[in-house]
Every structure is written in structure tokens, then in C-alpha cells.
Amino acid sequence: MRKKMTSDKKRQWINAIYIFVCITVISLLAIDVFSNLSKTGSRKELKNNITELMYFKDAKEGSDFDEIRVFFESGKFYRNNSNTLAIGLNASKWWIAIDLQGRSIEKDSYLSINNPTVASVSIFVPVKQNDVTVYEKHVSGWSYYSEDDDIDFNYPVLKLSNELDTDSVIYINLYSPFTQNYNIGIWNTEDMRYIMNHSVMNLFTFIGLLIAIAISNVLIFITLKDKTYLFHVVYVFMTISYNGALLGYYRLFAGRLAETLVSHVVSLGLVMIISVIFFFKSYFNTKKEMPVINRILDISFILCIIITIMMLLGFRFYASFASTYIGSAIILFMWGVVLYAVIKRKSQAKIFLAAWTFILLGAVIFALRVLGYIQNSNLTLNIVLICSMIETLLMSWALSDRIRILRMNKEQVDSLYEDAEKSAKMNEIAFLQAQIKPHFLFNVLNVIASLCRLDIEKAREMILDLSEYLRYSFDFKNLDRSVTIQEELEFVEKYVKIEQARFKDKFDISYELDDISGLWISPLTIQPLVENSVRHGIRKKKDTGNITVRIKRYEGYYSVEVKDDGEGIEKDILVNLNSDEYFEGQGTGLYNINRRLNMLYGSRLWIFSESGKGTKVTFSIPINQEVNDVKSSDNRR
Numbered sequence: 001m002r003k004k005m006t007s008d009k010k011r012q013w014i015n016a017i018y019i020f021v022c023i024t025v026i027s028l029l030a031i032d033v034f035s036n037l038s039k040t041g042s043r044k045e046l047k048n049n050i051t052e053l054m055y056f057k058d059a060k061e062g063s064d065f066d067e068i069r070v071f072f073e074s075g076k077f078y079r080n081n082s083n084t085l086a087i088g089l090n091a092s093k094w095w096i097a098i099d100l101q102g103r104s105i106e107k108d109s110y111l112s113i114n115n116p117t118v119a120s121v122s123i124f125v126p127v128k129q130n131d132v133t134v135y136e137k138h139v140s141g142w143s144y145y146s147e148d149d150d151i152d153f154n155y156p157v158l159k160l161s162n163e164l165d166t167d168s169v170i171y172i173n174l175y176s177p178f179t180q181n182y183n184i185g186i187w188n189t190e191d192m193r194y195i196m197n198h199s200v201m202n203l204f205t206f207i208g209l210l211i212a213i214a215i216s217n218v219l220i221f222i223t224l225k226d227k228t229y230l231f232h233v234v235y236v237f238m239t240i241s242y243n244g245a246l247l248g249y250y251r252l253f254a255g256r257l258a259e260t261l262v263s264h265v266v267s268l269g270l271v272m273i274i275s276v277i278f279f280f281k282s283y284f285n286t287k288k289e290m291p292v293i294n295r296i297l298d299i300s301f302i303l304c305i306i307i308t309i310m311m312l313l314g315f316r317f318y319a320s321f322a323s324t325y326i327g328s329a330i331i332l333f334m335w336g337v338v339l340y341a342v343i344k345r346k347s348q349a350k351i352f353l354a355a356w357t358f359i360l361l362g363a364v365i366f367a368l369r370v371l372g373y374i375q376n377s378n379l380t381l382n383i384v385l386i387c388s389m390i391e392t393l394l395m396s397w398a399l400s401d402r403i404r405i406l407r408m409n410k411e412q413v414d415s416l417y418e419d420a421e422k423s424a425k426m427n428e429i430a431f432l433q434a435q436i437k438p439h440f441l442f443n444v445l446n447v448i449a450s451l452c453r454l455d456i457e458k459a460r461e462m463i464l465d466l467s468e469y470l471r472y473s474f475d476f477k478n479l480d481r482s483v484t485i486q487e488e489l490e491f492v493e494k495y496v497k498i499e500q501a502r503f504k505d506k507f508d509i510s511y512e513l514d515d516i517s518g519l520w521i522s523p524l525t526i527q528p529l530v531e532n533s534v535r536h537g538i539r540k541k542k543d544t545g546n547i548t549v550r551i552k553r554y555e556g557y558y559s560v561e562v563k564d565d566g567e568g569i570e571k572d573i574l575v576n577l578n579s580d581e582y583f584e585g586q587g588t589g590l591y592n593i594n595r596r597l598n599m600l601y602g603s604r605l606w607i608f609s610e611s612g613k614g615t616k617v618t619f620s621i622p623i624n625q626e627v628n629d630v631k632s633s634d635n636r637r
Helices: 002-042 065-073 189-225 227-246 257-263 265-284 291-312 316-343 351-370 378-454 456-474 486-503 525-537 571-577 586-601 621-637
Strands: 052-057 077-078 084-088 093-099 110-114 120-129 131-138 158-161 168-174 182-189 506-515 545-554 557-564 606-610 614-620
Touching: 052 065, 052 084, 065 168, 065 456, 077 525, 084 093, 093 182, 110 120, 110 168, 110 189, 120 545, 182 189, 227 378, 257 265, 265 291, 265 316, 291 316, 351 378, 378 456, 378 486, 378 586, 456 486, 486 506, 486 525, 486 545, 486 621, 506 525, 525 545, 525 586, 525 614, 571 606, 571 614, 586 614
Parallel strands: 506 545
Antiparallel strands: 052 077, 052 093, 084 182, 093 168, 110 158, 110 182, 120 131, 120 168, 545 557, 557 614, 606 614
């Protein structure tokens, strides 16, 4: 009952945590939606002043600015009828020319290059100085972080000079080892402020949501000690770290750390995939349930480690190339495994499939963006983040329901285990009792055989006594755990009567009993102790011996004692008798009694003896234990 109350209390805590997370999610999304509605309803549509670009591949990767101007003027630049340059994975540097002629550029305008992972950007801006056009150079990107002169935003944004020469050309030199995919725009102050506010609000909405989910998972892991939750917590935090680097938002608050994080965005993504692999293996117990899939995931883990090492050694382009394909293949493979689990109707697989579908969707969009098939914009970047958010919510839901199922299974297993344990104990007790009965009968029949030669009438009486004893003995089944103390003492009396008939005036027995009317005891527990006193203590004594059976009631337990003034036991034998191990020559009587006492009451025999002065054997029975024995015995009868 206590375990059930603890389980219910934990479940209430889990439900409370998830209610809190859901309220947080709804609140954040509501704030974001209403904020955007109010802004879009009160302002005009955003207007980008760039409708076409011209670009040139710097094959030499060392062309200076003057050479590039000559190339542009000689028509070597290619025209691109949009503001997007989507080249994809490419190790070269690229030049972009923006012809300002015929464009209406407002004062306090901003030039933005939407690629948060761009390594280096050199911008040459034409400025009028005393009626002469000169070019000012500005740098940005994570490789220039300590020297950049752009505004603090998640991707390069430069405030253009009010003296901008709108009859000239802006030149931009770009390089990224991760993706040559750029979305370029020139915005007025109002539009740029809206883009920045909206982007930051979206980021902190989603990041805040993921952090809330991660905290809830940490609390549940602390409560339940389930390593699957720990792996999911690691995955959630790696998702936050990766998306923060991918979107460049560490540039807003991380200082110099942002340069390191953004430059290793591929490494963060690979570590995120590794955390997904461990979470996946733990969730589906692939080592035991899916050994072949488990080996494939182990190989995937090794590949991720190799690519990460390539990244750390400086081979960023090749690491990015390999991670794009291998990472997508791993996610797709896992999705197929989950689909297979749904077909096989494995528990929680449907929710897991829904969550993994969003992971796959985010991975596909990311890969298409990296490869240049879709443009690099706030929309495509935020879709990846939204997919991560939805996937994390679904996964947390699946984990919550999984714990409910695990608890139900655990309760069923515990119940089956308890039943099996009880059955095993009862079978062992029956076996031990079956060993004691032949042992006693063997001794009694030896006594009767001896009397048949000496006193036939006495032997006849003993046979009748034995018959009555056996009738009592066979009244209870071997599986019965307990008899009343009165029945057990009657067994003792039958035995004593038989022994006294054989050895007249050899020993006397007395009883010192408290109120023991409610005491139940395992059958044939006291009688073998009295038998040992007669055989090994009193019969070796020359004169008459005395045996005392003493049962005292104390607070919480009964104390049972059988004491004689016989020959006693030698010290080395006494040490063996008081151990829990069976030794050769011990006989089955004391050993079996000890086993039954331990299984039924958590008790044992304690033997005190001094050579030539007698022996005392004692054990205890908890009072609450004998009440349970009464109930179990009554239920069987």
C-alpha cells in the first residue's frame, strides 16, 4: 500500500510538471501570435530593395578588390534575377555585386546577409567624400568576430552610410565552409527593426519552450531515475545548443564564445545526433530487442565521432559535406525503424513516429538548405526550429505515457514475483517438513522395536500413542504454514510419552507458559528440540534429567526456549550449530528448523551450551507475524 501511495504521488508530480509545460507553451505561442498580428495589421508589407544580384566565383581565392572591379566592368559577373544566391556546398570564395543605379535607397538603411554560419564577409561600400567616390571596407562573420564592425545581430547586418553613392556598386566577398547559400537585402530602418524584433521573439519563444521541456524532463529523471529521460534531456539541450549556433543567436549575448560555437556548428549537430542515437537505443532497448539495428546504430555513432574529429582538426568543408548526408541517412534509418515498430504494434511507437517525422522533416529542410536547393531565409531556418519544438513536445508525451506503461508492467511483474516467491517458500517448507517426519518416525519405530522384545503391552500402548500422533500430524497438509501452539505442544506430549515409556524415570519435563492463546507456530518446531534434548543431552547423563519448555510473551514478540541439564555440547560443535551452514554430521533436524524460521519469521535458532551443565535452545516469533499466519491458515482451511 505504501509503495502504491509513493507511485501515485510521483505520477501526480509528473502530471503537474506537464500541465505547467503545456501552459507555458500556450502562453508563449499566444504572445507571439498576437504580437505578430498587431504588427502586421498596422504596417505596410516589408520591402527589400534588392531584386537581382551579380556573382563571380573567385577561382584564385586571392583576387583583390581592384581586380574584382575590373572583372565586373568587363562583364565577367553572372546575373542572378533574385536576391538569393544558393550555391550550396562549395569550398570556393564568391563575390557578389549589387548595382545601386535606379534603386531608391533611404537614409539609415541596412544591408543584411542572411547566413548565420558565414565564416567571412568583406563588404566594400561606395561612399561620397567631397564629390569623390571611395570604398569603405567592412568585415563580418565568425572568423572576424573580434574585428567586425556590423551591428549585433544573429547574421551579418551593416548600417549603410548616409553618404552612400547610389550610382555605384556594392561588392561583397563571401565564404562559408558549411553552405554557400545567401539571402541578401537592403532594408529601411523600420523594416530592419521589425525583422530583428520578430526574429528575436521567435527565437526566445522556441528556445524558452525547449528549456521548459528540458527542465521538466530533468525533474522527472530525478524522480524516476530512468536513464532514457537523461538521454532525452541531453538531446534537448544539444538541440538548443545546435539551433542557437545554426541561427547565429549566440552573437547576441555570448561574446567571443559565439565565434567558437558558430564555427563548430557541425560538431554540435553531430553531438546532437549522437545524443539521439543513445536516446533511441535506450527507448527501444535495441541491444536486447533489436540486436541488428543496435549494431547499425553503433556504427552510426562511430561515423559521427570520426566526422566530429575531422571538424575539430579543421576540415570543416569536408566534415560539413559528410555530416549532411550521413546525418540525414541516420535520421531516415531511425524513422524507418520506428515505422517498423508501428507495424509490429510496439508500445508508444505511433507517438514516437509522429515525433520522428518532424525530426526527419527538419533534417530534410536543413539538408536542402545546405545543398542550395532552397533559399537561406528566416522562414527555412525557423522551420527547423519549429520541427525541433514539436518533436520535443511529442517525445516528452511519449515518454510520459511510456512511464505509465512501465509502471503497470512493473506492478504486474512485482505481483507475479511475490506470488512465485510465496509459492517457492511454501514448497520448500513442505519439503523440509517432509524431511522431519521420516526423521521422527525412524526414531520412534526404533523405540517400539526395542520394546517389542521387552514389554509387548507397553509396545502396544506406544503404537497407539504413535497412531494418535500421526493422526494429528496428518491433519495438516504439508503446505500449511502454521498450527496453534496448543497443537504443537500436544505433539511434544505424544513424543515425551513415547520416550518416557522407553526410559522410565530417566527425565522429567515441565512447562512455563505465558498467555499464548493467540500464538501460531510452524508445525514440528518445538518437538525436534525436545527430542534433541532427550537423545543428546539427557540420555548421556547418568542420573535423571530435566527439560523445560518456556514460552514468554514480550512487547512485539514471543520467546520460545527449550532447556535441559544434560551433558551439553562441545565448543567446536557448538560453533558449527550456531552457523547458518549445514555441516556433515549435523543431521536434518536443527538445520531444517533454522531454514523454516528464517523463511517464515526472519528468525533463527540460538544455542547456548556448556559441557557437563546442559543446553538451552531459543528462538523468537514476531507477534505481527503470527497474526498473518492465522489469516493465511484460515484462508486455506
